[in-house]
Amino acid sequence: MNLKNAYNAADIQSWLVSNLAELIGVETDEIDVNEHLENYGLDSAQAMILVSKLEKMLGFQPSPLLLWHYPNIAALSQRLAEDLPQDAVIQDTTNAVNTPPALDLNAEAVLDPTIRPDALPPVTITEPKHIFLTGGTGYLGAFIIKELLEQTNADIYCLVRAANPLEGKSKLEKNLQSYAIWDEKYKSRIVPVVGDLALPLLGMGAEQFQILAANIDTIYHSGALLNYVYPYAPLKAANVLGTQEVLRLASQIKLKPVHYVSSVAVFESPAYAGKVVKEQDDFNHWEGIFLGYSQTKWVAEKLVKIASDRGLPVTIHRPPLISGDSQTGICNTHDFINLMVKGCLQMGYFPDVEYMMDMSPVDYVSKAIVYLSMQPSSIGKAFHLQHPQPAPLSTLIKWVQSFGYPVKSIPYEQWQEELINNVSSVDNPLYTLRPFLLERWSDEQLTIPDLYLQSKRPHISCEETLKALEGSSISCPPITGELFMTYTAYLIQTGFLNVA
Ligand SMILES: NC(=O)c1ccc[n+]([C@@H]2O[C@H](COP(=O)([O-])OP(=O)(O)OC[C@H]3O[C@@H](n4cnc5c(N)ncnc54)[C@H](OP(=O)(O)O)[C@@H]3O)[C@@H](O)[C@H]2O)c1
Structure with missing residues (x-):
C-alpha cells in the first residue's frame, strides 16, 4: 500500500494493525484499534521500530511523541490523517512542534x-x-x-x-x-x-x-x-x-x-x-x-x-x-492535579512558575x-x-515541604530538562503526561503548561x-x-x- 498517495485514516489504521501484529507475533484480528498500545507490551525499542517503519511508508518523519500523544491505533491514525490531508505538503515533525490540524470549531x-x-x-x-x-x-x-x-x-x-x-x-x-x-x-x-x-x-x-x-x-x-x-x-x-x-x-x-x-x-x-x-x-x-x-x-x-x-x-x-x-x-x-503532585514529589522538584491553583x-x-x-x-x-x-502553586509547594517532603522549586526550563532526562519510566505519573507537558504548539512554540501560566489565562x-x-x-x-x-x-x- 502506498500511503503517500492513498492517505486516509482507514489506510493508516490497517497498516498499523498489520505491522503491529507482525511485530508482536499475533494475528491481525487480535489487535483492538482502541486498546492502549502499551497494553500490547510494546517496549520502547519495538515502538521505535514501528515509528521508523511508519516513517518509511508515509515518507515523512512522525514525531516519536505521537505514540504517547495518541496512544491507540484509532487515535494515532486519525491524527496522522488530520495532519496530512491527501495532497498536503508532507512536513517533518521531528522537532515535536505541532501544527494544529485545520479545524474550524465554528464550523x-x-x-x-x-x-x-x-x-x-x-x-x-x-x-x-x-x-x-x-x-x-x-x-x-x-x-x-x-x-x-x-x-x-x-x-x-x-x-x-x-x-x-x-x-x-x-x-x-x-x-x-x-x-x-x-x-x-x-x-x-x-x-x-x-x-x-x-x-x-x-x-x-x-x-x-x-x-x-x-x-x-x-x-x-x-x-x-x-x-x-x-x-x-x-x-x-x-x-x-x-x-x-x-x-x-x-x-x-x-x-x-x-x-x-x-x-x-x-x-x-x-x-x-x-x-x-x-x-x-x-x-x-x-x-x-x-x-x-x-x-x-x-x-x-x-x-x-x-x-x-x-x-x-x-x-x-x-x-x-x-x-x-x-x-x-x-x-x-x-486526575491531573493528583498525578502532577505525585510525579513532582517523586521527581523531587516542582516547577517555579506563576500558576494559580x-x-x-x-x-x-x-x-x-x-x-x-x-x-x-x-x-x-x-x-x-x-x-x-485560588492559591498560588508556590503556597502548595510550601505546604508540601512543611509536611516533610524533600522537594525543591526549580526554574521551569530546568524542571523540563529534569522531566526529559530523568523521568524515564511509567513508575512516575509524569512519564505518561510528558507529551502533554513537553509538546510544543502555536507559532510561539509553547507547551500546554506554558499556555496555562497566569499571564496567558483569563481571569x-x-x-x-x-x-x-x-x-x-x-x-x-x-x-x-x-x-x-x-x-x-x-x-x-x-x-x-x-x-x-
Ligand atoms: N474533572 C474536572 O476537573 C473537570 C473540570 C471541568 C469540567 N469538567 C466536566 O465535568 C464533567 C464530569 O467530569 P468528571 O471529572 O466527572 O469525569 P469522569 O470522572 O471521567 O466521568 C466521565 C463520565 O462520563 C461518562 N462517559 C464518557 N464517555 C461516555 C460515553 N460514550 N457514553 C456514556 N457515558 C460516557 C463516563 O462513563 P464510563 O464510566 O462508562 O467511562 C463517566 O460516567 C465533564 O463534562 C467534564 O468535562 C470536569
Whole structure:
C-alpha cells in the first residue's frame, strides 16, 4: 500500500494493525484499534521500530511523541490523517512542534436543524419526578446524583455504558461507594439506562428514546470523555455528538430543561488572556485552543447555546479543575492535579512558575450545580464554579515541604530538562503526561503548561455565581493548609502517596 498517495485514516489504521501484529507475533484480528498500545507490551525499542517503519511508508518523519500523544491505533491514525490531508505538503515533525490540524470549531458548532424546542409548549419544572443524568459513573456525576437524591424526591435515570441494566446499576452503586457517598436508601431511586453518548439516540432504540423523552422532566448532562492527549476527532462522538443527542432528547415530546456541565476551558483561546471573563460574556473565540478535549467542550457548549436560542431552557455550569471532597479528602486519584503532585514529589522538584491553583472541591461544585439549576432565575444563564480565592502553586509547594517532603522549586526550563532526562519510566505519573507537558504548539512554540501560566489565562470571574448562591448556605471551602492536609491524608491512606 502506498500511503503517500492513498492517505486516509482507514489506510493508516490497517497498516498499523498489520505491522503491529507482525511485530508482536499475533494475528491481525487480535489487535483492538482502541486498546492502549502499551497494553500490547510494546517496549520502547519495538515502538521505535514501528515509528521508523511508519516513517518509511508515509515518507515523512512522525514525531516519536505521537505514540504517547495518541496512544491507540484509532487515535494515532486519525491524527496522522488530520495532519496530512491527501495532497498536503508532507512536513517533518521531528522537532515535536505541532501544527494544529485545520479545524474550524465554528464550523463544527452546528446543531441538527430538526432539534426544535420552539415547536413545543414552554414548561416550568418546580419539582421534577424523573431526572435523567449522564456521567453518573464518573467523579462529579456521583456527587451530583447524591445531591439530587438529597434535594429532590425524584428518581434518577442514569445513562450508563453496560451490557445490561443489572450491570449498569452495579457500576453506579460501586462508583458512589468508591467516593464514600453511597447510602442503601438510594438504591430504589437510581435507575440505570443502558446507552452510550457516542451513539445516535444515545445508543437506544428509537422506541426507548421516545419513552424516555415522554417520561423525563429534566436533564443533567455531566458525561464526557476526559482525555488530555487525544485530538478532537476521537472525542467528538461522545462530547459533541453526545451533547447533541441529549439536546434532541430534551426537545422531543415535551420540553425538558437541560443543566449542562461545561468547563472554564471554553475561554482557553489566547483572545481572552489577561481579560476578565464574566458568566454571561460570550465565548466566540476558539482560535488557539489546542487541547482536543477543550475544543470539544467549546463546541458542545455552543450547541447548548444554540438550543437555548431555539427555546430550550438551559443552565450552564463551568467548573475549573475539580479537587477532592473538602470533608473527607476523597478524590479522583487519576486526575491531573493528583498525578502532577505525585510525579513532582517523586521527581523531587516542582516547577517555579506563576500558576494559580484554580481548583474547586467536588462537594462545592455538585451542591452549587444542583442548587443553581433549581432556581427559575437561572434559566438561560451560565455559572462559574471557579474558586473565588485560588492559591498560588508556590503556597502548595510550601505546604508540601512543611509536611516533610524533600522537594525543591526549580526554574521551569530546568524542571523540563529534569522531566526529559530523568523521568524515564511509567513508575512516575509524569512519564505518561510528558507529551502533554513537553509538546510544543502555536507559532510561539509553547507547551500546554506554558499556555496555562497566569499571564496567558483569563481571569474567570465568579461574582454573579456567588451572588446567585447567596442565601443558600453553599460556599466554596477556602484553599488552606488544613484542606490540603485533608487531601494529603486521604492520598496517603489509600497508598497513592507515600508518607513523607
Ligand atoms: N474533572 C474536572 O476537573 C473537570 C473540570 C471541568 C469540567 N469538567 C466536566 O465535568 C464533567 C464530569 O467530569 P468528571 O471529572 O466527572 O469525569 P469522569 O470522572 O471521567 O466521568 C466521565 C463520565 O462520563 C461518562 N462517559 C464518557 N464517555 C461516555 C460515553 N460514550 N457514553 C456514556 N457515558 C460516557 C463516563 O462513563 P464510563 O464510566 O462508562 O467511562 C463517566 O460516567 C465533564 O463534562 C467534564 O468535562 C470536569
